[in-house]
Amino acid sequence: MAGVAIARALNMGLRKALEADSKVIIMGEDVGKLGGVFRVTDGLQKDFGEDRVMDTPLAESGIIGTAIGLAMRGYRPVCEIQFDGFVFPAYDQIVNQLAKLHYRSQGLVKMPVVVRIPFGGGIGAVEHHSESPEALFAHVAGLKVVACSNAADAYTMVQQAVASDDPVVFFEPKRRYWERAEFDANAPLADAVPLHAARVVRPGRDITVLTYGPMVKTALDAAKVAAEEGHELEVVDVRSLTPIDWDTICDSVRRTGRCVTVHEAQVFLGVGAELAARVTERCFYSLEAPVLRVGGYATPYPPSRMEEHFLPDLDRVLEAVDRSLAY
Amino acid sequence: MVAVSSMDVATSSEFVQLLTPEGQRLENPEYPLEITPEEVRALYRDLALVRRFDVEATALQRQGELGIWAQLLGQEAAQIGSGRALAPGDMVFPTYREHGVAWCRGIPPEKLLELFRGVNFGGWDPGRHNFSLYTIVIGAQTLHATGYAMGMQRDGAEDAVIVYFGDGASSEGDVNEAFIFAASYNAPVVFFLQNNQWAISVPEERQSRIPLFQRAHGFGFPGVRVDGNDVLACLAVTRKALQHAREGQGPFLIEAFTYRMGAHTTSDDPTRYRLASELETWKLRDPIERVKAYLSRGGFADSSFFDSVESEGDELAARVRAACLSMPEPKPIDIFDQPYAGGSPLVDEERATFEHYQAGFAEEGGR
Ligand SMILES: Cc1ncc(C[n+]2csc(CCOP(=O)(O)OP(=O)(O)O)c2C)c(N)n1
Ligand SMILES: [Mg+2]
Numbered sequence: 001m002a003g004v005a006i007a008r009a010l011n012m013g014l015r016k017a018l019e020a021d022s023k024v025i026i027m028g029e030d031v032g033k034l035g036g037v038f039r040v041t042d043g044l045q046k047d048f049g050e051d052r053v054m055d056t057p058l059a060e061s062g063i064i065g066t067a068i069g070l071a072m073r074g075y076r077p078v079c080e081i082q083f084d085g086f087v088f089p090a091y092d093q094i095v096n097q098l099a100k101l102h103y104r105s106q107g108l109v110k111m112p113v114v115v116r117i118p119f120g121g122g123i124g125a126v127e128h129h130s131e132s133p134e135a136l137f138a139h140v141a142g143l144k145v146v147a148c149s150n151a152a153d154a155y156t157m158v159q160q161a162v163a164s165d166d167p168v169v170f171f172e173p174k175r176r177y178w179e180r181a182e183f184d185a186n187a188p189l190a191d192a193v194p195l196h197a198a199r200v201v202r203p204g205r206d207i208t209v210l211t212y213g214p215m216v217k218t219a220l221d222a223a224k225v226a227a228e229e230g231h232e233l234e235v236v237d238v239r240s241l242t243p244i245d246w247d248t249i250c251d252s253v254r255r256t257g258r259c260v261t262v263h264e265a266q267v268f269l270g271v272g273a274e275l276a277a278r279v280t281e282r283c284f285y286s287l288e289a290p291v292l293r294v295g296g297y298a299t300p301y302p303p304s305r306m307e308e309h310f311l312p313d314l315d316r317v318l319e320a321v322d323r324s325l326a327y
Numbered sequence: 328m329v330a331v332s333s334m335d336v337a338t339s340s341e342f343v344q345l346l347t348p349e350g351q352r353l354e355n356p357e358y359p360l361e362i363t364p365e366e367v368r369a370l371y372r373d374l375a376l377v378r379r380f381d382v383e384a385t386a387l388q389r390q391g392e393l394g395i396w397a398q399l400l401g402q403e404a405a406q407i408g409s410g411r412a413l414a415p416g417d418m419v420f421p422t423y424r425e426h427g428v429a430w431c432r433g434i435p436p437e438k439l440l441e442l443f444r445g446v447n448f449g450g451w452d453p454g455r456h457n458f459s460l461y462t463i464v465i466g467a468q469t470l471h472a473t474g475y476a477m478g479m480q481r482d483g484a485e486d487a488v489i490v491y492f493g494d495g496a497s498s499e500g501d502v503n504e505a506f507i508f509a510a511s512y513n514a515p516v517v518f519f520l521q522n523n524q525w526a527i528s529v530p531e532e533r534q535s536r537i538p539l540f541q542r543a544h545g546f547g548f549p550g551v552r553v554d555g556n557d558v559l560a561c562l563a564v565t566r567k568a569l570q571h572a573r574e575g576q577g578p579f580l581i582e583a584f585t586y587r588m589g590a591h592t593t594s595d596d597p598t599r600y601r602l603a604s605e606l607e608t609w610k611l612r613d614p615i616e617r618v619k620a621y622l623s624r625g626g627f628a629d630s631s632f633f634d635s636v637e638s639e640g641d642e643l644a645a646r647v648r649a650a651c652l653s654m655p656e657p658k659p660i661d662i663f664d665q666p667y668a669g670g671s672p673l674v675d676e677e678r679a680t681f682e683h684y685q686a687g688f689a690e691e692g693g694r
Contacts, residue, residue, distance in 0.1 A: 033600040034528035057498035057534050058465060058526050086464065089500060124394045126423075127448050128463050268673060297677045302662045304394055304445030309659035309681075319684065 003180035009151035010040045010116075010172065012185060013158035014078065018048050021076060024162055027054045027063055028080030028116075037082055038118060038177055060090035067113050068097050076112045078162055083174075084119040085128025091136075098167045099142030111167045114158075118174035119147075120214045120264050121311055124304045131301055132265035134213075137169045138241045138274075145242040146195060147171040149216035152183035153239065160195040168195075173214035198245035200252060204232030207258040207321055210249060210275050212238040215262045215312060222317040231325065241271050249275070250282045257288040258324045262312055267295035289327035292320045341538065341552050342584065345559040348612045350620025352559075360563040364627035370558050371618045371628070372636050373407045377427045378615060379640030380436045383647050384426075384443070388593045392651050393443040397424045401556070401588030404614030405521050407431065408561025409489065409583070412569060416486035418479075419458045420472040422465075424521075425491050432458040436643070437650035446657050466492055466499030469518065473505045476514035476572075487515040487572035489565070495526020497542070498534045506546040506578070515572035517565065518543075518580045521555060523587035528600035540582035548578045555585030556614040586612075659685065 004012070017024050026041055032055035035042030045053035056063050060081060067077035081087045087094075094115065101109045121130030138145045144166050148154040154172070161168040193199060201216060202223050211219045216237045223233035234252050238244065253259045259279050261272035276291035294312045302310050345353050345360055381399050388396040399406060406427025413419065413431065421428055426439055434451050441450040442461060449460035462468040472490030479486055496502055497520060509516050522539055524531050535542070543550025549571070553564045561583055568579035586609040590597050622628035663678040 029526075030528045032528075035599070037527070037594070055529050055533055058495035058529065059498040059500060061500050062498065088464075124445060126395060126442065126445070126463060297662060297681070298671070298673045299662055299666045299677075303442075303447050303657065306657050306659060306662050307445075310662055315688070316684075319687075 003182040004151045004155075005178045005180050006148070006151045006154045006173065007038055007040050007177040009155040009183070010158050011042055011044070013155040014041065014044060014162075015047075017078070017159050017162040018044065018052060020159075021162075023074055024076045024078065025052050025054065025070065026078045026080070027056050027067060029056060029058055029063075029082050031055060031080050036080060038174065040116075040172070040177075041080065060086060060088075061093050064090040064093040064098060064113075064115065068093065068101070068111065071111050071113050072109060076162060078114040078116065081115060081117045083129045084117055084131040084133055087115070087117055087133065090115075094137070094143070094167075094169070095140050099140045102166065103142055110165045112162075112165050113167045114161045114164075114170050115167070116158075116170045116172060118177070119171045120173055120175055121301060121307050122175040122214065124307070126304070127301070130304075130307065132263065132296065134169075134171055134241055134263075135265055135270050138271055142167070143242060144168045144195070144240070145171070146240045147173070147213035148239070149173060149176070149213055149237050150179070151181040153237075155183060155185065156189060156192040157195060157239070159189055160192065163189075164195065171213055176214050176217060179217065196240040196243050196245055198236055198238045198240065198248040200234060200248065201237045202233065202235040204234035204256070206232045206234075206256060207260060207324055208234045208236060208249075208252040208256045209260050209262060209317065209321070210236050210238055210272075211262040212241065212271075213263070215264060218312065218314060219262055219317060222314045222321070225314060226318060226321060231321065233321065238271075238275070244275070244278070246278060246282065249279065253279050253283045254286040257286050258327075259283075259287070259291045260294060260317070260320045260324055261291065262294045262317055264296055264311055266298050267293045268298045270295055289324045292324050294320045341540075342554055343551060343560045343564055344554040344557050345563060346557045346617055346621060348556070348617050350617045350624055352621065355560075355563075358560070358563040358567055360559055362559065362562075364622070364625070367559075367618065367622060368628055368632065370407060370411065370562070371615070371622060372639070373411065373427070373430065374403045374558060374615045374618060375636045376640050376643055377403050377407060377430050379644055380430075380647060381426060383644040384440060385589070385593060387440070387648065387651050388443070393440060393593075394445045395592050395594055396443050397592045398587075398589035399424050399426050401586045401609065401614070402521055402523060403427055404558035405519075405555040405561050405583035405585050408558040409519050409565040409581070412562050412565035413489065414486065414569070415457070416484065417457060417569065418472075418475055418486065418488045420468040420475070420488065420490040421459065421461055422468070422491050422493065422496070423461045423463050425461070428491065429458060432456045434458060437647045440647070440651050441654065444651065444654060446654060466496040466501040468492070469496075469502045469505035470508070472516050473509045473514050476509065476516035477512050479515055480512070485573055487517060487569045489517045489519050489569065491519050491521060493526060494520065494522040494524065494531045494534055494539060495529065496520075497539055506543070506548075506580075509578035510547040513575070513577035515575070516578050517568045517572055518578060519565070520580065520582045521585055522582050523555075523585050525587050525591070525601070527591045527595060528597075538582065540580055543580035548580065550580035550582065552582045552584055555583030556612045556617070558614060558618060585614075
């Protein structure tokens with residue numbers, strides 16, 4: 001298949017960011033010589049040197065804590081956390097320091113730090129390698145939280161994240177890293193949709209499906225099947241989880257009158273809960289059915305031999321769509 | 328290669344060695360070891376069987392039967408030497424690579440495969456084997472070990488704890504906090520650091536500017552570097568460290584200087600970051616060959632002994648393979664088992680919904 005894989009698109013985006021601003025530095029475990037365990041930073045240390053693409057000691061709190069100091073000194077660190085489950089040693093630095101410094105300093109201290117996290121399951125991994133902790137970050141004031149779902153967005157969004165003067169937690173759909181798409185790498189960044197914008201990735205009149213990250217593909221697959229059964233799903237890639245682009249979302253729901261949210265993270269207190277609540281508040285008179293949520297269960301992420309039953313799939317999405325349409 | 332330069336330090340007097348790579352027996356007055364030929368043969372058997380198991384598990388991963396495998400290749404002596412120093416009441420906190428220590432604790436090797444196949448997160452009873460579950464989050468178990476040791480101390484037990492971690496792990500905050508707690512409470516815990524020179528692609532030099540065992544000094548307890556490829560030295564040093572802990576003298580750090588001869592895991596490609604020549608150097612210090620040389624040269628074992636260990640290894644491999652292939656698949660509904668000791672209405676509700684969904688699906692015959 002032609003086109004560029006998501007992992008490669010991120011690499012290209014990071015390369016552009018490194019070229020555009022000498023203050024941009026990349027730091028993380030194995031990001032240098034190895035190019036990251038997913039090869040997202042492949043070749044960058046070779047081309048930009050060990051000063052700009054740094055293999056750090058094995059300490060996540062150290063990575064984020066020193067990135068904060070570097071940012072205070074005028075640098076723009078892009079930190080890689082190797083897997084979703086390994087961000088937690090850095091959670092204190094992210095929540096108490098990174099997120100709050102701008103507020104605490106009354107706007108005097110900027111924190112242009114990106115924390116890249118490959119997230120989600122479906123790769124048959126051992127524990128702590130398949131988590132979806134986005135709600136734990138979206139709940140923290142002061143952070144921007146985004147998730148890309150395709151190569152084109154990966155390429156632009158990572159550059160926009162680096163350019164942001166606020167800290168961005170950047171979730172990458174690890175099981176989709178090798179999905180390819182074509183895009184124009186020379187299109188000016190200024191022309192791209194803003195980082196916080198949601199996007200309708202498939203228009204449809206019957207029901208709105210709100211999703212992000214790895215589940216966008218699942219939702220699009222479901223939409224194809226539903227179309228064969230005569231139902232037109234409108235799939236919205238929410239993209240930014242903090243802030244959320246309510247205009248695009250509510251505009252869609254007002255047209256379709258129905259809404260289903262889909263993510264891998266557990267349904268209970270997940271991002272879908274916030275989506276459902278606001279959509280209900282804002283689109284109450286347009287809704288033909290309650291907003292339904294599809295997602296993981298209120299258990300730890302299971303051993304990999306059970307993960308296909310834990311993760312939402314095409315059938316789980318369609319089942320919720322059917323339930324909504326039945327109202 | 329920088330990694331080799333730190334080895335020069337190791338060959339200095341600070342390196343405890345009781346058996347040279349050539350199989351020559353050395354004495355060290357600080358770490359005396361009386362050991363019979365029979366006991367050395369038993370150690371050889373452990374080393375060889377554990378390596379054979381590791382090779383089989385690697386093959387099973389290659390054939391798609393395991394999701395991933397973390398090889399212990401090259402670290403057999405560090406694990407068997409320390410593992411055989413343990414008393415039954417001692418408690419072990421492993422990383423994800425301590426298959427040799429698990430062997431010493433009587434855990435059937437096939438049990439270890441369950442985690443790597445993805446049917447559970449560790450199929451053994453930690454209490455029965457005094458061997459905690461594997462911990463994948465780097466360094467976290469060092470604090471658990473310290474807390475467990477604090478508990479033993481309160482109970483007046485005459486046991487000790489040993490906790491395994493790597494050179495990479497030594498940078499984590501948790502590990503440094505564990506050192507502080509252990510020192511502060513004088514906890515009976517032995518920190519067993521396997522310095523295999525690499526944390527995935529990152530060489531030890533990125534983690535430390537001084538030999539790692541020297542860190543203990545700053546935290547206020549003794550540290551020693553041992554030839555991690557020398558099973559006798561690892562045995563003697565670990566025994567002494569455990570004794571130190573049991574006698575109420577507090578924590579002890581052992582840095583076993585060794586080498587990860589394989590990839591980090593089966594997902595890794597070490598050719599991207601290290602030279603093949605490095606491996607060649609370490610092959611000359613193979614942990615098993617030197618024991619074989621010692622036994623043969625001393626006339627303590629003949630070829631029939633080595634042959635019998637080899638065929639025992641093949642039997643073990645066959646048994647492990649058969650167990651892996653016939654391992655029962657977990658049922659989907661097992662997802663909901665045991666998130667809470669006291670149950671949870673939320674989980675119950677979701678389990679019921681899941682059952683209903685699956686039943687409906689069965690009726691419909693799927694889409
Ligand atoms: C907190 C945390 N961060 C990152 C990882 C990913 N990871 C797994 S093993 C590893 C390297 C560990 O190196 P070391 O401690 O030397 O142990 P070794 O694997 O060499 O035995 C890394 C970075 C992890 N498991 N946990
Ligand atoms: Mg290591």
